[in-house]
Amino acid sequence: MGVRTGAEAAKRLQPSPSNWALLSGRGANRAFTQVAPQISSYPKLLCGLDPSTRGVRESARGAGEITIYMSNTQTVSSAGFDRFGLHPDLVRGVRAAGFAVPRPIQAETIPEALEGADILGLAQTGTGKTAAFALPLLDRLLDQNHPGPRALVLAPTRELATQIDAEIQLLAKFTRMKTALVFGGVSTRSQINALRRRPEVVVACPGRLLDLMGQGALRLSAIETLVLDEADHMFDMGFLPDIRRVLSALPRKRQNLLFSATMPKEIRRLADDVLHHPHVVELSRSAPADTIEHALYPVKESRKRDLLEHILSSGDCDSAIVFTRTKHRARRLAGQLVKSGHEAVGLQGNMSQSQRDRAMQGFRENRFHVLVATDIAARGIDVSGVSHVINYDVPNTPDAYTHRIGRTGRSERDGRACTFVTHEDWGWVRATERTIGQPIPRRQIEQFTEEEATHRGRPMGARNTRGRADKSEKRRPRPSQGRRRRSKKATRSA
Numbered sequence: 001m002g003v004r005t006g007a008e009a010a011k012r013l014q015p016s017p018s019n020w021a022l023l024s025g026r027g028a029n030r031a032f033t034q035v036a037p038q039i040s041s042y043p044k045l046l047c048g049l050d051p052s053t054r055g056v057r058e059s060a061r062g063a064g065e066i067t068i069y070m071s072n073t074q075t076v077s078s079a080g081f082d083r084f085g086l087h088p089d090l091v092r093g094v095r096a097a098g099f100a101v102p103r104p105i106q107a108e109t110i111p112e113a114l115e116g117a118d119i120l121g122l123a124q125t126g127t128g129k130t131a132a133f134a135l136p137l138l139d140r141l142l143d144q145n146h147p148g149p150r151a152l153v154l155a156p157t158r159e160l161a162t163q164i165d166a167e168i169q170l171l172a173k174f175t176r177m178k179t180a181l182v183f184g185g186v187s188t189r190s191q192i193n194a195l196r197r198r199p200e201v202v203v204a205c206p207g208r209l210l211d212l213m214g215q216g217a218l219r220l221s222a223i224e225t226l227v228l229d230e231a232d233h234m235f236d237m238g239f240l241p242d243i244r245r246v247l248s249a250l251p252r253k254r255q256n257l258l259f260s261a262t263m264p265k266e267i268r269r270l271a272d273d274v275l276h277h278p279h280v281v282e283l284s285r286s287a288p289a290d291t292i293e294h295a296l297y298p299v300k301e302s303r304k305r306d307l308l309e310h311i312l313s314s315g316d317c318d319s320a321i322v323f324t325r326t327k328h329r330a331r332r333l334a335g336q337l338v339k340s341g342h343e344a345v346g347l348q349g350n351m352s353q354s355q356r357d358r359a360m361q362g363f364r365e366n367r368f369h370v371l372v373a374t375d376i377a378a379r380g381i382d383v384s385g386v387s388h389v390i391n392y393d394v395p396n397t398p399d400a401y402t403h404r405i406g407r408t409g410r411s412e413r414d415g416r417a418c419t420f421v422t423h424e425d426w427g428w429v430r431a432t433e434r435t436i437g438q439p440i441p442r443r444q445i446e447q448f449t450e451e452e453a454t455h456r457g458r459p460m461g462a463r464n465t466r467g468r469a470d471k472s473e474k475r476r477p478r479p480s481q482g483r484r485r486r487s488k489k490a491t492r493s494a
Contacts, residue, residue: 084110086135087142089174094135097170103128104283105259110136112279113257120231120275121259122282124289124402126382126410129259130167133227137257138172140225141200148178148200152220153227154246156234158183158205158353159360163382164229165203177201182218184208185353192217206234206242213249220249231260231271232399240270247274261406262399287436288402291409294417295443296429301422304392305336307448311390311418312342312370318387319363321407322372325393333392334372344370375400381407391419394428398435418443 081094105123113119113136137151155161165181180194182204212218228234256274299307324330327348334346345359345368362368389408395401408415
């Protein structure tokens with residue numbers, strides 16, 4: 001590994017035990033001599049300094065690890081991302097990207113990932129998971145110069161893969177790191193050409209990745225780090241066979257980083273097959289972020305469109321993502337909104353990749369203020385400034401609720417999420433409230449309220465009054481058997 005900041009810091013510091021403290025491990029003597037030869041007379045100083053004051057980190061992989069801490073000096077700042085001892089070129093990239101203070105998921109996972117540990121990171125969407133795995137991944141790649149690909153990032157959707165690739169390129173702006181983006185729906189020619197340049201990082205969707213492996217255009221024998229983003233979705237039954245085929249082509253000795261917003265118990269058992277003694281960071285369960293004001297809106301099915309128009313026309317709705325259950329419904333609703341004067345666009349699976357790219361680019365650039373989408377956009381789409389998420393149809397599962405509404409309230413900004421519920425949706429509501437561990441507030445808009453839905457939709461923990469008649473309603477007595485027979489005879493004679 002390169003010495004990097006350790007040698008620089010050693011030149012600026014006096015070789016005094018009061019300035020240096022060394023956390024030694026296997027191979028520490030050799031690594032210490034590499035980092036600071038002029039103070040090698042202190043090869044095994046131990047001090048209980050807080051790791052947040054880390055100024056220099058030098059890991060000698062294979063031979064052991066050494067970490068040098070500094071005290072009583074202002075030479076290297078411990079604030080922000082400097083605390084991790086990242087490669088200087090990465091620190092420049094972090095600053096150029098506008099990242100000042102590590103987010104909680106980054107602060108909890110980056111140090112362990114830098115030391116080579118497997119990571120299972122669970123945090124809500126929009127909390128900075130991409131940088132949490134991209135920074136240690138890039139730092140490791142910069143330590144040695146080998147032909148790629150050396151790191152593989154798998155994502156469930158084309159949109160998410162594109163965003164991950166863009167953020168990695170942003171953070172690696174001042175390095176010579178190369179990336180290749182691999183997904184279906186487009187020609188393989190440009191992707192094969194990118195792979196021929198032996199990029200250090202490949203960001204891919206599983207289907208196209210396997211296609212290129214089958215063509216001999218990509219080999220994974222040199223992969224050092226595997227990242228599964230949105231891991232719960234990647235381990236969904238539909239993805240599992242492809243994931244296992246990819247895993248079988250990877251070296252057994254590698255680092256594994258799994259990040260997701262949710263991780264159900266049964267899915268975690270599958271993750272256990274991939275991770276080895278992982279460092280687990282679970283900052284939140286399935287509850288939405290505190291920055292999201294979310295609520296249920298009881299409404300008749302026939303009035304959903306009117307309620308949507310009402311919310312979109314409110315003064316605080318700057319931009320919105322509207323989720324529907326089916327592709328046909330998304331396409332039709334987007335067209336209806338355009339006809340009614342809204343700058344809207346649809347995003348669904350039947351669109352070509354170029355159409356999807358144009359839709360997302362237009363939404364990001366504020367040329368469209370409403371994006372009508374199926375769940376294909378629920379995971380990983382990161383568009384800043386989305387003020388509202390509207391669930392026109394409830395999600396298929398409670399876990400998908402967190403992913404959908406996580407498109408707003410990102411990066412510690414406030415957002416609103418509105419879920420339309422009819423009388424058929426209250427079973428889903430109860431299951432979702434159990435999953436997120438809290439009741440979802442109800443919002444009543446008088447001209448749109450469905451009385452039956454309001455009556456049946458009790459918040460989680462509300463007293464069950466099943467079987468008791470409402471005092472305002474008089475139970476109609478059942479007719480006697482003889483009376484029913486006479487009624488039938490009268491009907492026949494009529």
